[in-house]
Amino acid sequence: MKKTCLIFLSIAVVVLGANRLARAADPTHPKEPTVAPPEAISRLKDGNGRYTSGNQQHPRQSSEERTQLEKSQHPFAIVLGCADSRVPPEIVFDQGLGDLFVVRVAGNVIDDHGLGSIEYAVDHLGVRLIVVLGHQRCGAVMAAKEAIAAKTEAPAHIQSLVTAIQPAVEATIKGDLEATVEANVKNVVQALRSSTPILKAKVDAGELRVIGAYYSLDTGSVSFLDEK
Numbered sequence: 001m002k003k004t005c006l007i008f009l010s011i012a013v014v015v016l017g018a019n020r021l022a023r024a025a026d027p028t029h030p031k032e033p034t035v036a037p038p039e040a041i042s043r044l045k046d047g048n049g050r051y052t053s054g055n056q057q058h059p060r061q062s063s064e065e066r067t068q069l070e071k072s073q074h075p076f077a078i079v080l081g082c083a084d085s086r087v088p089p090e091i092v093f094d095q096g097l098g099d100l101f102v103v104r105v106a107g108n109v110i111d112d113h114g115l116g117s118i119e120y121a122v123d124h125l126g127v128r129l130i131v132v133l134g135h136q137r138c139g140a141v142m143a144a145k146e147a148i149a150a151k152t153e154a155p156a157h158i159q160s161l162v163t164a165i166q167p168a169v170e171a172t173i174k175g176d177l178e179a180t181v182e183a184n185v186k187n188v189v190q191a192l193r194s195s196t197p198i199l200k201a202k203v204d205a206g207e208l209r210v211i212g213a214y215y216s217l218d219t220g221s222v223s224f225l226d227e228k
Helices: 002-025 037-053 063-068 112-123 139-150 158-171 177-193 199-204
Strands: 077-081 100-104 129-135 209-215 222-224
Touching (some): 112 199, 139 158, 139 177, 158 177, 177 209, 199 209
Parallel strands (some): 077 129
Antiparallel strands (some): 209 222
């Protein structure tokens, strides 16, 4: 009897703990209101303006802010960016702890792991804006163009990036590198907008916006390609 009671007690503890974790991440129990896409875009533009003008605020990076974020997070935007060391979204948009939910991979392409991460931020954290951030002179896109032009395969797992970027390369076969970078961004944007079952439903309902952006290595400025 005692053993049975202990088992039920253990189950209750586990369930209670899971419920608390879910409640902490569940947008139906937010400590802060969700940020609408237009406001999120405005924050990103303002932050990038500070960055390019040299007037960064480096907000929300204190020990006090870190303490406030110990139990929950409320990022206002998701950024799917390239792994390139020159394009860290938090710096480019002059944001701080808890502001951006960032997924980075060479060529800002999407796979199941990245998609699952994005779905988590949308479904459990209530984020309503996804930005796919490509950048000038992207090495992954350049490698894809060169490999496809030479009809060769890139070494090891780098070929998986070439395969992901290939549709953009083929669509801009007569274009320059930057045309392919933008085409790749737009392809990933469309893939996210049409991703089922989570993202497409929210996009169709007007609860989620997915847009592309392009970062200039020369100027540090970000251009939003499509704010639809």
